[in-house]
Amino acid sequence: MRIGISGKGGVGKTTLSAVLARSLARRGHPVIAVDCDSDPNLAANIGVADADVAAMRPFLDQRGGARTVPAERDPQVLLDRYGHEGPDGVTLLLGARVERAGSG
Numbered sequence: 161m162r163i164g165i166s167g168k169g170g171v172g173k174t175t176l177s178a179v180l181a182r183s184l185a186r187r188g189h190p191v192i193a194v195d196c197d198s199d200p201n202l203a204a205n206i207g208v209a210d211a212d213v214a215a216m217r218p219f220l221d222q223r224g225g226a227r228t229v230p231a232e233r234d235p236q237v238l239l240d241r242y243g244h245e246g247p248d249g250v251t252l253l254l255g256a257r258v259e260r261a262g263s264g
């Protein structure tokens with residue numbers, strides 16, 4: 161099952177995503193949570209420690225391109241390289257994180 165949550169800022173997307181991810185994982189479902197927000201905070205909402213959040217590597221580059229996605233696009237390779245194991249066994253992936261603003 162794939163669940164996508166999108167919508168206007170501040171309506172509770174991240175909160176709902178975190179509750180869903182942990183609830184499903186606690187029931188024994190394998191859960192991969194992918195934060196696609198350029199200002200991501202799903203990991204923190206799921207309960208990952210600040211130091212571990214800071215150490216997570218996004219699998220997209222600054223422009224959201226696919227430069228850093230493994231060429232073979234094997235999901236297991238993506239998980240091995242970028243996945244982070246969070247509370248309740250939720251595996252987290254970080255799409256992008258803007259480190260600095262560009263021009264224009």
Ligand SMILES: Nc1ncnc2c1ncn2[C@@H]1O[C@H](COP(=O)(O)OP(=O)(O)O)[C@@H](O)[C@H]1O
Nearest residue numbers: 167168169170171172173174175176177201205
């Ligand atoms: N059901 C709710 N009732 C009250 N406050 C909520 C609810 N869901 C989320 N919030 C609060 O609203 C704010 C925005 O939630 P968040 O999940 O970060 O939204 P989004 O990801 O859509 O921007 C947070 O401070 C969060 O704690």
Ligand SMILES: [Mg+2]
Nearest residue numbers: 173174197201
């Ligand atoms: Mg959010």
